[in-house]
Amino acid sequence: MYKLLSLKFGVCNKIIVSKAYPLLYTHTRKMSSFDKLFSKIDELKPTFINRLAKAVEIPAVSSDESLRPMVVKKAEFLLEQLEANGFTDIQRKELGTQPPPVNDENLQLPPVILSRYGNDPAKKTVLVYGHYDVQPASIEDGWESEPFKLVINEEKQLLRARGATDDTGPLTGWINVIQAHREAGIELPVNLITCFEGMEESGSLGLDALIAREATQYFKDVDAVCISDNYWLGAKKPCLTYGLRGCNYYQITINGPAADLHSGIFGGVIAEPMIDLVQVMGTLADSKGNILIKGIEEMVAPITDKESKSYDNIDFSLEDIEAASGSKTSLYQKKEDILMHRWRYPSLSIHGVEGAFSGQGAKTVIPAKVSGKFSIRTVPDIDSDKLTNLVVEHCNKAFKNLGSPNTCVAELIHDGNYWLSDPYNSSFSAAAKATKAVYGVEPDLTREGGSIPITLTFQDELKTSVMLLPMGRGDDGAHSINEKLDISNFMKGMKLMAAYLHYYAESPEK
Ligand SMILES: C[C@H](N)C(=O)N[C@@H](Cc1c[nH]cn1)C(=O)O
Ligand SMILES: [Zn+2]
Numbered sequence: 001m002y003k004l005l006s007l008k009f010g011v012c013n014k015i016i017v018s019k020a021y022p023l024l025y026t027h028t029r030k031m032s033s034f035d036k037l038f039s040k041i042d043e044l045k046p047t048f049i050n051r052l053a054k055a056v057e058i059p060a061v062s063s064d065e066s067l068r069p070m071v072v073k074k075a076e077f078l079l080e081q082l083e084a085n086g087f088t089d090i091q092r093k094e095l096g097t098q099p100p101p102v103n104d105e106n107l108q109l110p111p112v113i114l115s116r117y118g119n120d121p122a123k124k125t126v127l128v129y130g131h132y133d134v135q136p137a138s139i140e141d142g143w144e145s146e147p148f149k150l151v152i153n154e155e156k157q158l159l160r161a162r163g164a165t166d167d168t169g170p171l172t173g174w175i176n177v178i179q180a181h182r183e184a185g186i187e188l189p190v191n192l193i194t195c196f197e198g199m200e201e202s203g204s205l206g207l208d209a210l211i212a213r214e215a216t217q218y219f220k221d222v223d224a225v226c227i228s229d230n231y232w233l234g235a236k237k238p239c240l241t242y243g244l245r246g247c248n249y250y251q252i253t254i255n256g257p258a259a260d261l262h263s264g265i266f267g268g269v270i271a272e273p274m275i276d277l278v279q280v281m282g283t284l285a286d287s288k289g290n291i292l293i294k295g296i297e298e299m300v301a302p303i304t305d306k307e308s309k310s311y312d313n314i315d316f317s318l319e320d321i322e323a324a325s326g327s328k329t330s331l332y333q334k335k336e337d338i339l340m341h342r343w344r345y346p347s348l349s350i351h352g353v354e355g356a357f358s359g360q361g362a363k364t365v366i367p368a369k370v371s372g373k374f375s376i377r378t379v380p381d382i383d384s385d386k387l388t389n390l391v392v393e394h395c396n397k398a399f400k401n402l403g404s405p406n407t408c409v410a411e412l413i414h415d416g417n418y419w420l421s422d423p424y425n426s427s428f429s430a431a432a433k434a435t436k437a438v439y440g441v442e443p444d445l446t447r448e449g450g451s452i453p454i455t456l457t458f459q460d461e462l463k464t465s466v467m468l469l470p471m472g473r474g475d476d477g478a479h480s481i482n483e484k485l486d487i488s489n490f491m492k493g494m495k496l497m498a499a500y501l502h503y504y505a506e507s508p509e510k
């Protein structure tokens with residue numbers, strides 16, 4: 001085995017090998033390889049920050065139809081970066097038009113970028129997935145600086161911009177890891193395939209079909225999938241993630257008058273869509289965190305003894321949730337309750353209303369058509385179709401009870417499945433060793449309250465394990481204002497990615 005490893009690492013060839021101590025030799029060799037690689041990563045810090053700065057400058061907001069050209073522009077930027085760093089077989093996969101509900105029915109989905117680095121049949125193949133689209137952001141939301149301009153805060157040692165942690169920082173991290181190998185003259189011990197998409201924040205539309213098509217083509221030799229698109233549980237301890245909640249996103253549209261109206265002339269005379277909407281939306285959940293739609297609770301898998309015990313050793317507290325949310329508004333006080341409600345129970349969130357007045361001042365308008373947006377985070381064993389039937393039935397009934405002459409349509413915008421895996425396979429073991437090598441601690445094994453819709457599809461279609469390797473922290477403000485990535489997480493995160501690939505390369509199973 002040490003011979004094979006020496007070939008793969010391609011460095012330190014002058015060390016005299018003692019056959020009596022192959023493991024010690026392997027370990028010493030690896031540490032020396034890591035030293036060289038990690039020094040190169042440190043040396044390339046300005047280059048990596050500059051690449052991130054250029055990437056986050058492009059406002060690739062997938063949910064805003066008018067910004068679709070920017071999402072495509074960011075894909076093109078990444079294509080250039082892959083090419084410049086020696087990736088081969090780079091393919092820009094078009095996914096066709098965006099399915100309804102959509103305003104522009106000819107709107108093209110952004111491309112998926114496939115590329116590979118290395119194609120050696122003797123090596124394992126790791127597919128890394130990331131998304132280059134981001135959540136919306138504007139300075140008026142309360143950002144300290146322009147969201148699409150990277151701020152390097154030397155005092156706090158952090159990088160601030162939309163996408164810094166979710167997911168442009170980690171995504172560019174994979175390209176950086178390859179650049180570091182090349183410049184350090186260290187052979188990559190695995191073949192790497194990238195799959196970068198531009199619709200994750202909008203339900204990964206079109207990607208399931210692409211993965212199914214490529215399972216026996218581009219992805220045919222994939223041994224493991226690694227996703228760096230979530231966060232540590234708190235702000236101190238690294239973790240590996242073996243579960244995600246799913247996300248079913250809905251809208252309720254209430255249609256009334258032909259145009260927005262003057263409330264002085266029409267108020268009290270016509271039925272107002274916004275008044276109907278707030279009442280229907282008010283029936284969805286209560287202020288204690290309970291979902292009021294009947295039939296959902298019954299689908300949630302019961303807690304096992306093994307699961308109950310799994311919360312004991314997790315490094316997390318009420319203070320962490322208070323610090324990350326900047327408030328004392330937690331619905332639960334005990335660690336187990338907080339974690340269970342983040343990881344293993346469904347939740348319903350109300351996000352906003354399209355078509356309603358939301359600016360400053362006091363506009364006296366009656367909006368003619370409003371769409372209320374809400375999502376339900378799903379967990380084992382909630383069936384997405386059954387859930388949608390329950391939601392639509394509930395909304396229709398609630399609207400009917402109002403006796404309004406307006407019309408109401410409740411519909412699913414997109415859904416993405418939950419995912420739960422075995423955290424003790426060879427990919428997780430490799431990532432645990434990598435965490436120990438980079439951070440000096442054993443990682444916590446966590447589930448994530450957020451969703452990465454495509455995770456289960458990778459697992460099922462490629463019949464491989466998936467492992468989530470977060471780069472950023474739980475207080476990074478993903479989807480929020482002032483999204484950041486600590487510089488230490490960026491730098492160590494790339495070392496972690498690199499070390500994971502090396503440890504995974506030598507794991508016994510394919
Ligand atoms: C965890 C990941 N970085 C993320 O933020 N995912 C989104 C995906 C999404 C958006 N709509 C539905 N799913 C999330 O969890 O909100
Ligand atoms: Zn993300």
Ligand SMILES: [Zn+2]
Binds near residue numbers: 479
């Ligand atoms: Zn996100």
